[in-house]
Amino acid sequence: MTRHSKNCTASSVYSYHEKKKDAKASGYGSLNMRYGKDGVKDFDCCSLSLHPCRDPVVTPDGYLFDKESILEYIITKKNEVSRKMKEYEKQCKKERNELAELGEAEQRSQVEKFLNTEAAVASPSQAAQGEKSKVEKITGPSVSNMVAGRDKKLPSFWVPSLTPGNKETKLKKPDKTVYCPISGKQLKAKDLIPVKFTLADASSSSSLEGQRDRYKCPVTGDVLRNNIPCAVLKPTGDVVTMECVKLIQKDMIHPLTGVPLKESDIIELQKGGTGFAAANDHLTGIKARPVLQA
Missing domain, CATH: 1.10.287 (Helix Hairpins)
Incomplete structure (x- = not known):
């Protein structure tokens, strides 16, 4: 088969590139788009209100909530x-x-x-x-x-x-267990652990909503961001980086208070999700549209 020229319009071949280009221009076909950093929830925001936590608490699974929102x-x-x-x-x-x-x-x-x-x-x-x-x-x-x-x-x-054949719908016995809205596991108010963030700049505590670098690790001094894995030390609620946790696991002693720690006292803080149904696993949004037939 001979090579097509640039100006050839009589060809019966409809390439994948041409189909994608036409679909994008005409509005046909599924549209995929990856979420940007503005569409991802910050690690220190409540998983329900999606705003910075005023009184943060964490579940045993590492999901962060604002105390008022989760109790409500x-x-x-x-x-x-x-x-x-x-x-x-x-x-x-x-x-x-x-x-x-x-x-x-x-x-x-x-x-x-x-x-x-x-x-x-x-x-x-x-x-x-x-x-x-x-x-x-x-x-x-x-x-x-x-x-x-x-x-x-x-x-x-x-x-x-x-009406003939009318049957009343029978109700099933309701489950009294309250489940976490993010993980789907059992959630109790007594299991919530208070969290204490260390301010990166103590003088700017009144305007945390618009700042990107709000908190830091109290041990290493590193600024906490979404791309930095963090953990919560259960006895005091301090948030430290996972690099600091590796150092703590050598002696299993709290670096700030000197209290002995257990493995269960180190709770890895879950990364900020997208605020959508699929969080952390799928960062791509897919919108189904009419298919363009060749």
Whole structure:
């Protein structure tokens, strides 16, 4: 096959490069775009409000939250569980009442059947009618759907509760456990650990919102950023770099207080996510658009 010239427009070949170029210009095909640094949540921001934490706390898994936001989330979830539990208990009570009514109706029908049988054997039909009226006085009217002309009535197609085949949705017993909104693991208020950041410049503590370099490691003095792995020392809540953690792990002694540490006292702080459903793992946004057919 001969090589195409630059001005050749009669070719039946539609290359991948041409397809991508046309899709970008015409708005067809999936659009991929990588998030920039402005679209990534800072490591010291709350995972719920996405703002710098005023009173930071961290979960045992290393996810940072503002104390006010996470406590409000826990209270909201508990109130929701309480509401669902009341609805579930109401449904259970209704089912118990229905079972009790069915049991009483079955007992009445058995008594009625027994008395009718005895009356038919011992006396003529009039006596049987008299016994039936006595039974109705004692046990009440029959609940059968085949007496008193009830078998001629059709269910209503206009009333939702009487529509044929209408079934009530049964509620499942709600789970009382509150889960972390980021990790999906069980979350308790008592497990939240207070965090203490060391200011990079103590004189500018009033305007942390607009600063990029807000905090530093209290041991090494390195400025903390998203690209620097950090960890929280559980006994005091100080945030240090992972390079400092490597030095701490040699002696397992707190560098600021001298208190012995355990491996569980070092909590790696999770990096700032994108603020979207996929955080840390996928930093690319994909938008599906109509496909351009060749």
